[in-house]
Amino acid sequence: MKRPLLITTGTMALAGLAFVLVNTLPGCRPTTTQTVVTGDAASKVYVKPGTHDEFYNMVSGGFSGQLAVYGLPSGRLLREVPVFSVDPETGYGYSEETKGMLMTSHGFIPWDDSHHPELSQTNGVPDGKWCFINGNNTPRIALIDLGTFRTHSIIEIPNSAGNHSSPFTTGNSEYVVAGTRFSVPMGDDAQRDVPISSYKETFKGTVSFIHPEPETGKMSIAFQIVTPAVDFDLSHAGKGPSEGWFFFSCYNTEQAYSLLEVNASQRDKDFIMAVNWKMAEQLAKEGKGKRVPGKHYSNWWNDKTHSSETTVIDDVLQLDPKEHPGLLYFMPCPKSPHGCDVDPTGKYIVGSGKLAALIPVFSFEKMQKAIAGNEVEGDFAGIPVLKYESVLHGEVKKPGLGPLHTEFDANGNAYTSFFVSSEIVKWNVEKLEVVDRVPTYYSIGHLCVPGGDSKQPWGKYVIAYNKITKDRYLPTGPELTQSAQLYSIDGDKMELLLDFPTTGEPHYAQAIPADLVKPREVKFFKIEENQHPYVAKGEKEARVERNGNEVHVWMTSIRSHFAPDNIEGVKLGDEVYFHVTNLEQDWDVPHGFAIKGAANAELLIMPGETQTLKWVPTRVGVWPMYCTDFCSALHQEMQGYVRVSPANSTVPLKGETVSVDAGV
């Protein structure tokens, strides 16, 4: 988000900050691109025409609610996967089959805000099977199947608000978590209708553990832990020695409910919350939890019926940590921590206090000792707070301003983004020493190293996802492109290679070697396996039927005609459902479908798939329909007509395709 920065005279002197004022203070510009980019950068990002990139980069669309897929190192946009928002390119959220994916307990939500893509893992390493992403505003988690690059499953999170510290995964994707940003009052209507000023007494947070079924990708909430009222920001699972634990950064331990900018920035330290999820899992298994109200939708895409299936669940299993000592601990962490990142060895947890001027690194081993030795400094709303000194591995001193988020390479280095000083700082995790720094243009938020939050980072690049673009690209009015920047981390010095524009806000991203994903790709849907209730397997099955005022058209498309392409007998007052089956059985031959006056949308149908457009004619006449996806030399011939008669008409219903030389 392009929010204005609060700049005081005291910070003006700091290099890196000044370019935020780039237009007013030309003299303070940082190093220019020319001096930063070295001669052979171009060859390092050049991907020869007809060849493929080395990595997939899954980048959130932020306020667009989608996920964009880029190739690295070229930065080429490959696909925008619709997730939490309708998509006029693919018909997602418009076709009758896909509408259900966006259903929630609040009804149909056409636009949400997506933040953190997280790749599924096997043995702590991204496996290329799925990509999860969180919907913030109406709390949901989505699972994208990397065989189809489609949203396969979406689950709503009850008793949640501002689903931000999500959807990070355990080492074998047993669970992905969803943590609340906003604490809210929960329970029945009377319990929820309370004065905002009763925040401390009545508001609660939750962290939910969601289980994706390995075979189907269907998701369910295994359990939900109730927490004191704070704001959770980000999270990460432990690994190796810390396997079985989950860490969440939290701010607003002041428990402010107004003007948080000031009121939630009072305390010296907020917390990292450590959750013993193995213990929670066990408690849930033993029936120690309580089922509480929490209506939520679970939507799943069925690849065989080419339709969404929705299940509504009324309650959720909750665990109260006050009843289960040992489940939760707080570790003090300086100043509103954002990133909460576990290094590849699983020994260290890095908190990035976005208002701090240092980076604290916690030791899991020390944390265990502190718990065993009861080294607590008190409690926060009933949860033990461990002593800062007891759990601290050490601090990186004066790394920069506004540390946000950290990822790692395989050589013991961490890369932390600094929003305020607009730079990436590389530092050694064991020694806590800064080894390199490089400016970003401008105001970096998250960053990404391929595999950089896993047990086995692939390294090679760090990518900066910037919040401000300013003068980097050709201007396009008040609204500018958002952007990312690719840096090489192969050498001792980080090296800027490429700027590339992005869609929406590139909030966070992950990258994975293309070879782990490519072999999974589905090229078309097998028509034999199509179980759509209105599939037409061949033109022989193409037909039109009336059911009251519903008219169903079983339609086929193939290069380059529809069957039927002449329909008569539709009357005003009818609802016409075009169920279009694409009969092609080869890669990259979608067909489209559009009809004049469709108040809803168009369709785009992949080979072997069936999709449905609902059309309610409002005027008598003969209405054209055609294929919208350029499919062959005769694409422009791929068209037909629907005749609409008055409500009392007796024109018989029929659909046909007439060939001038139909001999046989």
Added chain:
Amino acid sequence: MMTACGGGDAANAGPPGAPTLEKETSSSEAASSSGKAKLLTDADVTLGDIDNGMVEKGKTTYDVKCQACHSMGENRVVGPGWKGITTRRKPEWIMNMIVNTDAMLAEDPEAQRQLEQCLVRMPNQNLSMDEARQVLEFMRTL
């Protein structure tokens, strides 16, 4: 409206020598060269007495995946009619047209001549070798 195989805008025809999309390959090279597929030869296809079980299966496949473009008679729909096709074409040529479609359109003069007339690229409908053989058996009855 379905005469096809005539008219149309030649400039918009599918790219000549478009990539051969081999089913099982995933390397970037696979998509970059055409005509790499190994064509079947006469030794790969043998015909015996007409097998009615195979004809039946071939007809089922035809209805779903071919009928939209090929009639069982002589008339052309999008592609040529199939009546008497096995007297006009060698069995392996027909099989290649079905399973190695892109390679045939890239290399075979007869297939190219048809494309020039029809201006729609025959799609690879991704039949297995067995399914293609069943369709061939069905064609023998036409």
